[in-house]
Amino acid sequence: MKRITIQDVARLAGVSKSTISQYLNKRYDYMSEETKKRIEAAINELGYEPNFIARSLKQKKTSTIAVIVANILHSFSTKVIRAVEDYCNENGFHVIVCNADDDPEKEANYIRMLRAKQVDGMIVFPTSGNIQLYKELVDGNFPLVFVDRIIQELSVDTVLLDNEKAVYLAIRHFRERGHERIGIITTSLHHRVTPRVERIEGYKKAMFELGLAVRDEYIKGVDLTYIEDTLDFMLSLKEPPTAILAGNDLVLMEILKYVKERKINIPDDLALIGVDDVPFATIFTPKLTTVAQPAFEMGRRAAQLLLTKINNERSGLVNIYRFEPMLIVRDST
Amino acid sequence: MKRITIQDVARLAGVSKSTISQYLNKRYDYMSEETKKRIEAAINELGYEPNFIARSLKQKKTSTIAVIVANILHSFSTKVIRAVEDYCNENGFHVIVCNADDDPEKEANYIRMLRAKQVDGMIVFPTSGNIQLYKELVDGNFPLVFVDRIIQELSVDTVLLDNEKAVYLAIRHFRERGHERIGIITTSLHHRVTPRVERIEGYKKAMFELGLAVRDEYIKGVDLTYIEDTLDFMLSLKEPPTAILAGNDLVLMEILKYVKERKINIPDDLALIGVDDVPFATIFTPKLTTVAQPAFEMGRRAAQLLLTKINNERSGLVNIYRFEPMLIVRDST
DNA sequence: CTGAAAGCGCTTACAG
DNA sequence: CTGAAAGCGCTTACAG
Numbered sequence: 001m002k003r004i005t006i007q008d009v010a011r012l013a014g015v016s017k018s019t020i021s022q023y024l025n026k027r028y029d030y031m032s033e034e035t036k037k038r039i040e041a042a043i044n045e046l047g048y049e050p051n052f053i054a055r056s057l058k059q060k061k062t063s064t065i066a067v068i069v070a071n072i073l074h075s076f077s078t079k080v081i082r083a084v085e086d087y088c089n090e091n092g093f094h095v096i097v098c099n100a101d102d103d104p105e106k107e108a109n110y111i112r113m114l115r116a117k118q119v120d121g122m123i124v125f126p127t128s129g130n131i132q133l134y135k136e137l138v139d140g141n142f143p144l145v146f147v148d149r150i151i152q153e154l155s156v157d158t159v160l161l162d163n164e165k166a167v168y169l170a171i172r173h174f175r176e177r178g179h180e181r182i183g184i185i186t187t188s189l190h191h192r193v194t195p196r197v198e199r200i201e202g203y204k205k206a207m208f209e210l211g212l213a214v215r216d217e218y219i220k221g222v223d224l225t226y227i228e229d230t231l232d233f234m235l236s237l238k239e240p241p242t243a244i245l246a247g248n249d250l251v252l253m254e255i256l257k258y259v260k261e262r263k264i265n266i267p268d269d270l271a272l273i274g275v276d277d278v279p280f281a282t283i284f285t286p287k288l289t290t291v292a293q294p295a296f297e298m299g300r301r302a303a304q305l306l307l308t309k310i311n312n313e314r315s316g317l318v319n320i321y322r323f324e325p326m327l328i329v330r331d332s333t
Numbered sequence: 334m335k336r337i338t339i340q341d342v343a344r345l346a347g348v349s350k351s352t353i354s355q356y357l358n359k360r361y362d363y364m365s366e367e368t369k370k371r372i373e374a375a376i377n378e379l380g381y382e383p384n385f386i387a388r389s390l391k392q393k394k395t396s397t398i399a400v401i402v403a404n405i406l407h408s409f410s411t412k413v414i415r416a417v418e419d420y421c422n423e424n425g426f427h428v429i430v431c432n433a434d435d436d437p438e439k440e441a442n443y444i445r446m447l448r449a450k451q452v453d454g455m456i457v458f459p460t461s462g463n464i465q466l467y468k469e470l471v472d473g474n475f476p477l478v479f480v481d482r483i484i485q486e487l488s489v490d491t492v493l494l495d496n497e498k499a500v501y502l503a504i505r506h507f508r509e510r511g512h513e514r515i516g517i518i519t520t521s522l523h524h525r526v527t528p529r530v531e532r533i534e535g536y537k538k539a540m541f542e543l544g545l546a547v548r549d550e551y552i553k554g555v556d557l558t559y560i561e562d563t564l565d566f567m568l569s570l571k572e573p574p575t576a577i578l579a580g581n582d583l584v585l586m587e588i589l590k591y592v593k594e595r596k597i598n599i600p601d602d603l604a605l606i607g608v609d610d611v612p613f614a615t616i617f618t619p620k621l622t623t624v625a626q627p628a629f630e631m632g633r634r635a636a637q638l639l640l641t642k643i644n645n646e647r648s649g650l651v652n653i654y655r656f657e658p659m660l661i662v663r664d665s666t
Numbered sequence: 667c668t669g670a671a672a673g674c675g676c677t678t679a680c681a682g
Numbered sequence: 683c684t685g686a687a688a689g690c691g692c693t694t695a696c697a698g
Contacts (some may be wrong), residue, residue: 005675008533016685021677032683053390054449054675057690062386064429064450072415085432094450096397097430106422109639115426117385117397167662256616283589333469338691349669387691390674529683618681 004048013042024050024315065306066096066114068071068107070149075249076276076295077125080147083299084123089308102191104129104195112135121306126151128191139252143309145302149194153277157309157320159302163195164202165290166325170273171206173289175331179271182211183234185255186247189221197245199275206249221247226252235270243271243333249312256284272332275325286331294323337381339497346375373382389451398639399429399447401440403481405456408582409609409628410458424640426453435524437462444470454639459484459486460473476642478635482527483645488651490642492635496528496537499624499658503578504539506622509572510666512604513545513574516567519580522554526638529554532608536631554580560587568603576604576666582611587616605665606660619664627656 006024010017015035022031025037042048067084069077081097088095096119100107110132121143126134130246131153137144138154146158161279167184174182184203200219207214214308218241222229222248234241237307246252252274259266266272274281277292301321339357343350348368355364356372372541375381389395400417402410414430421438429452433440437460440525444466454476459467464486470477471487500517507515517536519529533552540547551574553563579585585607591619592599599605606615610625624662634654 007675017676018678018685019683022684025677035683049445049449051390051675052446053386053395054690055384057390057675057692058382060690070413071602072418076413078405081430082432083432085405085670086354089431094429094446097414097418098422098425098427099415113385113427116382125679143694213342252345253616254613256613258616260616272672278613279586279609279619280589283586283617284613285593336691349671351671351694355668358678358693368667384691387674388693390691391693393674445691531669653693 003051004046006048006050007047009039009048012046013038015039018328047125061120061310062118063092064094064096064117065123065310066098066119067123068098068100068110068111068114068125070100070102070127072097073250075278076148076293079295080189080299080302082277083296084303087300087303093307096214100125100127101229102127108133114134115142116255120310121145123147123302123306125149125272126128127272128193137174143306145306145309147298147302150320157305157321159298159305159321160194160199160323161293161298161325162322163325164197166275166293167199167202168206168209168244169325169327170275170291171210171212173327173329174243174245175212175274177243177267177271178190179261181218181239181241181243182207182212183218183241183244184220184228184247185227185244186221187251188223197248199321203245224254225249227251228258231255231258241270243273244266246272246274249274249276250277252276252288267330277328280331281328284332289330289333290328292326292328294326298323336384337379337437337623339365339381339383341379342372342381342459343377343437345379346371348372368457372509384588387409387484393451393452394589394643396425397429397450397452398454398456398636398643399431399452401443401447401454402460403433403435403460405430405432406583407480408611409626415424415636416629417636420636421640426640432542433458433460435460438456441466448475452645454478456480456635456639458482461526467510476639478639479640480635483653490638490651490654491637492631492654493527493656494626494631494658495655496531496658499608499626500535500578501539501542502658502660503624504536504543504545505605505664506660507578507604508543508545508660510576510600510604514551514572514576515540515545516577516597517552517553517576517580517582518560518563521556522583526650529580534577536578537589556592557583557587558588560584561591564588566589574603576606579605579607582607582609585609585611585621589642599665610661614661614663617665622663625659625661631656 006017006020010020020039067081085095098110100110105247107127118310123145125148126146133191134154136157144156146156171182184201189196204214217237219295222230246255250276277290281288281290323325338351339353343353353372400414404410418428431443433443436457441463442459456478458481459479467487470491477489479489481493483491504515519532522529537547550570555563579588606622608624612619612622614623
């Protein structure tokens with residue numbers, strides 16, 4: 001496929017490359033109607049499409065951004081990606097999707113490759129393993145927005161849920177339903193990932209505020225593979241919790257598998273709330289009470305912040321954007 | 334962030350740009366150890382990363398591919414994207430994800446933009462609205478792989494499920510469970526989208542082979558919003574179906590909502606199988622019998638085919654790659 | 667074993 | 683109103 005270049009168009013239209021370029025960039029200021037017509041005709045005849053790469057090299061921008069998610073299997077990530085893609089498409093940007101699998105090394109590779117490819121900015125669900133690398137980006141004024149996770153050491157605009165409130169809503173609702181022994185299970189706290197840490201913190205605060213006892217045995221952050229064991233442990237306590245809050249959708253899935261196998265009755269034997277609204281919440285038996293994140297809006301906002309940064313050189317202050325969780329009461333509580 | 338260029342490295346190492354370039358491309362054939370050392374030191378000192386865009390312009394390849402999905406909401410699409418991303422990452426390619434929303438115009442825009450951005454190839458779940466545009470790509474020998482859908486007018490490598498077999502497995506299983514009045518519901522047949530058409534065809538063949546009556550009232554292809562009406566219609570027939578096959582995951586969701594609201598007992602009042610294994614299949618009550626697509630393998634294969642094409646100029650014959658469906662028997666039948 | 671030169675396909679100040 | 687020239691940051695034959 002012999003690519004048509006601006007040179008070919010220039011020749012056919014009988015003008016110079018410069019003039020074609022002016023036309024393409026809509027700098028018609030001093031262009032005669034006559035010339036415009038001829039150029040247009042030549043472009044159509046040849047089926048010319050400008051080479052974006054060449055333009056990018058010259059202009060030092062690619063109109064491409066990247067989103068690096070920590071774990072594409074979370075429904076939250078998928079929704080955010082979708083929203084980012086939508087917003088970018090509306091604004092003439094393309095998005096490269098990368099999945100770091102919560103592995104700092106994979107993440108570092110992506111970041112380096114993406115910089116080499118000259119993406120104009122990145123939206124990242126950061127692991128905490130590449131602080132130095134991010135620091136370089138920040139210092140170099142590279143457009144960056146974090147989602148879901150705060151890295152204390154860095155000042156980067158971050159979009160995330162009001163996690164404490166999310167948990168508070170859930171705990172208060174349990175309380176209203178008469179529960180006092182309430183547990184919480186999240187995925188591993190090992191890397192101090194923001195939503196997990198904040199949800200645990202929020203849990204403690206909420207329990208305290210609502211006058212409920214905070215017991216260590218009711219608070220667990222473990223890998224997905226250990227959730228079964230954790231439930232075995234919690235439910236065989238002398239005083240087992242009567243309600244459990246699942247820290248995210250994947251944890252919720254594991255809990256549901258568990259109660260299903262053991263034929264544990266929800267909500268009579270155990271009440272359940274999950275953070276993250278899941279697509280099957282309404283068809284599960286019983287319908288699941290959840291705390292939804294406005295994932296779509298959050299993704300959109302992240303994209304919006306990033307594109308603003310890209311267009312404005314330096315945007316000034318750094319902000320943490322907290323989004324409101326929404327309790328959706330159904331039948332599992 | 335002042336970008337370091339090959340020129341800066343050359344200056345520091347005291348050699349020419351050419352030599353740096355040779356080094357970067359590992360053409361060490363005649364390079365002295367001494368020079369290598371100096372170059373390496375200079376690169377490290379400056380933290381130099383080559384500009385991929387400049388290289389792309391010269392080499393006329395970007396090591397970037399795109400995947401355009403018809404509808405990112407299908408779990409199948411998400412899995413395919415994931416697999417493509419994995420495979421590409423292993424092979425030094427980046428992937429741009431686009432969501433055409435089954436809208437030919439949006440699709441056409443993407444294709445044009447992506448070509449302008451010089452992506453090396455595309456994996457597409459094609460709508461049937463851009464045959465001419467695809468023809469140009471094919472004629473120009475542009476690397477292209479279709480997934481999920483065959484466009485008869487075009488000869489393009491295509492990766493998809495053995496849809497007839499998938500349906501056959503489901504129908505035979507219904508039959509073994511004693512069902513004779515079996516219905517099938519898919520999304521709209523208006524655009525003659527391959528999996529829908531083939532699943533309906535497969536249904537007719539299977540019913541015939543198994544000696545069951547094929548009745549038009551039991552066969553529906555409608556938009557998701559009409560599935561409720563369709564079920565109302567089917568189930569109020571004098572002889573309503575006792576089993577229904579859902580054409581994909583989204584249809585299955587709608588059916589599940591319906592039976593849930595009406596408190597229809599699965600499988601006693603109505604048996605159910607869905608094409609596409611869904612994450613909640615095992616936690617639904619009852620556990621759902623499904624026909625799974627090997628989505629991950631399919632995505633991987635598509636990526637593999639595409640990268641081979643990209644590396645080999647013209648790959649010769651065009652093939653349709655059919656993947657084996659797998660019936661997973663659970664409790665909804 | 668290494669360097670000078672041309673070129674990839676654009677854009678952009680500047681001259682006329 | 684339009685064109686010649688330089689340049690974005692690389693790679694690649696070719697010369698020496």
